[in-house]
Amino acid sequence: MSTTTTVLDENYWCGNNKINGNFGTNTVSSEDSIVGDFDTIPLIDVAGIFNPDISERKKVAAQLYDACTRVGFFYIENHGxxxxxxxxxxxxxxxxxxxxxxxxxxxxxxxxxxxxxxxxxxxxxxxxxxxxxxxxxxxxxxxxxxxxxxxxxxxxxxxxxxxxxxxxxxxxxxxxxxxxxxxxxxxxxxxxxxxxxxxxxxxxxxxxxxxxxxxxxxxxxxxxxxxxxxxxx
CATH class of the missing domain: 2.60.120.330 (B-lactam Antibiotic, Isopenicillin N Synthase; Chain)
Structure with a gap:
């Protein structure tokens, strides 16, 4: 079981998104706790996405869906x-x-x-x-x-x-x-x-x-x- 708590109460630099139309700083104060049912980041063997057999591609797709909906991110291997x-x-x-x-x-x-x-x-x-x-x-x-x-x-x-x-x-x-x-x-x-x-x-x-x-x-x-x-x- 993994618990992620995010607390922001400070100025931070936003380098990729515009705030009020300008790059710069903004103050955010919030707290959010998300409980997930994972202890490690999933490692997905993606070799199957290159397979002409759709059943093999679907096996990888099922793992991607699980990782994206249950964890939110993943590692990959055999990407070529x-x-x-x-x-x-x-x-x-x-x-x-x-x-x-x-x-x-x-x-x-x-x-x-x-x-x-x-x-x-x-x-x-x-x-x-x-x-x-x-x-x-x-x-x-x-x-x-x-x-x-x-x-x-x-x-x-x-x-x-x-x-x-x-x-x-x-x-x-x-x-x-x-x-x-x-x-x-x-x-x-x-x-x-x-x-x-x-x-x-x-x-x-x-x-x-x-x-x-x-x-x-x-x-x-x-x-x-x-x-x-x-x-x-």
């Missing part, structure tokens, strides 16, 4: 995403964060119109007791026109859309991270078909609204912190 590709993304992240501060700030996220690029150490997140931000630095990127199924497609809603800023010092960076995003997007679309199946819908039900995803991706670096220090993020 190459570990070599994952390792390449980590290697690119290490190369990027090893650049000088000035080089990384060439693509500072706050100078970009679509909230993509580099966030420096302490540059995001809730303010701590001493005013510090999150103890990490990060690079955000997302779907852009180059990743469209049809290169001639135009975004209907241009909010938070546009080209990704890439570090000029790492010419291979774009190809690796865009390839990773494209691979994850392809998998997510297959998984969405299985979610539809779990709801007794046609497997293609969600496809019309998944053409230009608004999701973003992020690589982050958490430098070592002093023992006992009060650090956010």
């Amino acid at each position: 995403i190459s570990q070599d590709l994952v390792n390449a993304v980590f290697d690119c992240g290490k190369e990027f964060f090893a650049l000088s501060f000035d080089e990384k700030m060439e693509i500072y996220i706050n100078n970009m119109p679509n909230y993509r690029g580099y966030t420096p150490l302490g540059g995001s997140g809730s303010s701590g007791p001493d005013g510090q931000g999150n103890a990490n630095e990060a690079f955000d990127w997302g779907h852009d026109a180059k990743l469209n199924d049809d290169p001639n497609d135009e975004f209907i809603d241009t909010h938070m859309r546009g080209d990704n800023p890439w570090p000029r010092q790492l010419p291979h960076f774009e190809a690796v991270l865009s390839g990773y995003y494209r691979t994850l997007r392809a998998f997510a679309r297959i998984l969405a078909r299985n979610v539809a199946l779990s709801l007794d819908l046609d497997e293609s039900y969600f496809e019309p609204v998944l053409t230009h995803p608004g999701c973003s991706a992020l690589v982050a670096h958490y430098p070592p912190q002093k023992s006992g220090s009060r650090i956010f993020g």
